[in-house]
Amino acid sequence: MTLPTQDTRVTYPVGELVQPARVLHVEPVDGRLVVVTDVTSFHPVDAAWPDQPADTGVIEAHGVSLTVHEAVVAATDGAALHLGADIPVRKGTEGWSFAVAHLVDGDAAIAEGDPVAITADASARRALSLGHTACHAASLALNLALASRWSKPARPDALGNPDFDGIAITSSRIEPGGSLDRYRLNKSLRRAGFDVAGLLEADLDGLARTVGSTVQDWVFANAAVRIDRDGDGLTDRRTWVAELPVGTAAIPCGGTHADSLGELGDARVALQLVDDAGTPVLEMRTGVTV
Template sequence: MTLPTADTRVTYPVGELERTARVVHVASADDGRLAIITDVSSFHPADAAWPDQPADTGTISAGGADLAVLDAVVAATDGEVLALGADIPVRKGTEGWAFLVAHLIADGTAITEGDEVVIRADAATRRSLSRGHTACHAASLALNRALAGRWSKLARTDALGNPDFDGIAIASSRIEPNGSVDRYRLNKSLRRAGFDVAGLADELETLADAVTQMMAGWAAAGASVVVERDGDLLTDRRRWVAELPEGVARIDCGGTHVTSLAELDGVQVEFGLDEDQGTPILTMRTAVVADR
């Protein structure tokens, strides 16, 4: 079978769940599953380069049968080899490589190159992860504002003009159903940059209240959210855009989102402080009431 030469077109950034597509390649993954690659996909895939949001769940329908998609990952090919997930040897967008959505299904399925299929992402899973991702971005902006007084030196600023603690100190970010977990390194370089960590451990509850209340205000205002995109390809740049009372915030993002911060009604934020090999780690957890 020939390998694709063009990036997968994706429709999940605009909220689409279902898309009729043409199979352009079928490959066997190392774990025995089949990787189904289509010309277009409504599935959000996991990206090993920044694995914050998990893949959608759902099905591929072919020949009248609904086949479970066991996982979806970013794949890439230079025309000679196909690499999946963490095996991709180059950065996304590298010239001469096509970047693809690979839908992983059980082996033994009779799907072949050229088949027309229907890709369906599960609506409940998508919504819960979208709420978690939107909460993550909103919380990062609220956290930056709440910590602004701890900077004694000029620092790069975020989308609202506050010192970008989130962008400077982030170690990892994980989107969960209706929530998120972000971990920040309070290391020597952060302190040299002018961030004061003194007394922070005693103020975690106050910090959580400030961030929660700020997000609650944005939810009550019904701030709208859209995903701006430069094009339909998997590699095209996309941005999370929220019309907040303080102004329009834009954050580069390849994930999925709800269309209004009103969906975050009832959000709660918690903080914890621990260590990783002697480096203090601040953890922020967001949780959105699931049945609202």
């Protein structure tokens, strides 16, 4: 059994869906086979920040299409392969290789050394890419709309506004054609200088209209989007870059995206307050035309 000795090369950051590859490692795990290849077009879910779900699709081996039930980030130090939340080190740790693990049926006819073709589903990829791009745009627009509610200097976002999104966010979930972000309005946020009380009493529908209007302005401008990369390896740094009318925004991101905000169509933003064990939480949901 041969474990990978270098990071998987990934082609999804440049929009690839189909990728010829060679199988480096196969092992059974919980009734499935884990398949690691030298290169893949599949975007995997990352347990460290599982905001974007994995691609769906198939691996074709020996003329047979094998359904990929799950794709996750895996890691090895040469002794064993660790999957998802079981990875004991941070991504990029020296002496470790990080890979995309494709999980297929346990009786699949696939072996180390096999040439294969990996295909990610185009419609599922596009829906998640639109949702992820909308998420970034809405977070920047929310920061802008809340900028006047800070009484102390706060770290800036990619456009120079106080980064409410980065400071208050507790979870982000990319969905087909949208996203759901959750922000805790707690004592730490108040101590940082944010007017939590004012936001709790604010007209959230009006705030959502303001955020949505900003996003829609960027959609009408057809703002270009690209992914800058330090390399093709799974752990190489990647950055979402949008040429917005108000300036260039750059946000570290390992997900997939649309090529422009113009692709979002009729972008929608909704805000609501929910309770989490006594702490108010602001939820922002986006939706776009898929």
